[in-house]
Amino acid sequence: MGLLHAMQGFCVIGIVILVGYIAARLRIGGSTAQMVLNRFSFFVSSPCLMFAILSKEQILTIFHPSILVAFFSALLVGVAFLVLNRLFFHLGPADATIGTLNSLYLNSNNIGLPIATYILGNGALVAPILVMQQALFTPIGLTALDVTTKGHVSLKEIVRQPLHQPLLIGSLGGIAVSALSAQLGWFPIPNYIFDPINMIGESAVPMILMAFGMSLNGSTPLKEKGDRPAIFTVAALKNIVMPIIAFLLAYFVMGFRGSELYACVVLAALPTGQNVYNYAARYNVGLTFARDGILISTMTSPIFIALIAVLLG
Template structure:
């Protein structure tokens, strides 16, 4: 089963780099701010450069693959399922329920998605449509609901400014523009002496992301609030089991995908919850521990289910 072996090798590469970050945190290499520095540098510099370098060289029609339909509807359906379950069983207030829905549907397309797409699927550009979809649709909708439920009003200005605070989205969109120009003109418009340093900086994104994540695991004590545990476990099940199943059904029976297309759709659906959700919870001061524990739980269980998917589909 070469697909499973490839997935395990990819997880081994990812796990070793995460372990290096964890050990560095235990040994206090870089000081208490090392994780923050790596995260911020990757978020604002390396990852945007990586996405630009990847997408600018990617054929424009390959970027917006029909698989984005699978990603969108599987995410929306999972979010709706959580809201229904919350109404039936958990009875979280509206802001916390919003965080729960985002925890269920929001993919970690950067910190975990990029390494998995790179080392397991072999094409980091696969996460680009998901990243654009989440930042252009799910983030504004989620923030609008949080605005209404916490403040009783909508700040259109703040919501409209969100894309300007997302360097990954900006880097991705610039790469898409360059790809479109290349397809139209037949030549690559960025000079080599400008593209090469961007590409070089982008190469540092994935290892920095993984080491920062490893550092974040040091000293973590999840599931301290017992009342949130049923909702947290539900989030993990929805994110890592139900969403890939929905993605498989949509990809196989609705879109007619087979082979590597089907495999990529299901693997990406099994990505853990994106850390952006915790940022949104912190911004509105709602569901902080719920968001953090949901992210951690889905992150810890995601490799198991991706390995199962690799064994079944690859």
């Protein structure tokens, strides 16, 4: 049954991605269509979606202990890449930072939201991961890139970074409303305000998937032969090692079973988040490395999620 749900979920996701790819091939919407969909979903519909989902969730459900599994599995994989880089790849500090982010950063938005919605049945499951990454991993990663590329730390930019993350703002707003609802005993937002927010949010997943499909048009991965060992290592760490670590932590440390265990491992197998490429572009380091790592991870992730569904679903 788990495999059937996973395959049905991937079918839904795959069809929408294919529509985006075909639209790009036919040049429907023009050359800026992907950028428009990405920007609108990032700044408007996805924050609305996270707000709508989280504001209706119980506060204890949002801060489920599974966040510990997500944090430590990501941390251990990031450390593993740094060790492997020191032993084999010898990337410079900036490129090593990008490689570390490629290894541990989950695509909790573009792929995570659809998978949580259509395969796990609850989009709120990605919320703790999203908040953890935007509030913790992103500032740390940007600090490292500041130091390795500029030679100094821009504390102002680091402090201001969460303010530039609409998903984090929408998520925190939803969490605040959820906490307020728990205190009041009733939902404080009237329907005529909540319903349009929810309606806009429902457009997020299809726009995200179609934009991703558009991005695949014309992509030629692995042009740089020298980066290939590190890129394949990143994909293996992200799609194979992290789910294994998540399973071990969830099963033996946290004592999760059933749907809790399944969700932890599936979410750990999400591909690398596209934010990593944005960070690489901002500092102009490791651009090809970041792009190819994300693409290979995204292409192989469904295989391993399907395997997890067979074993645990």
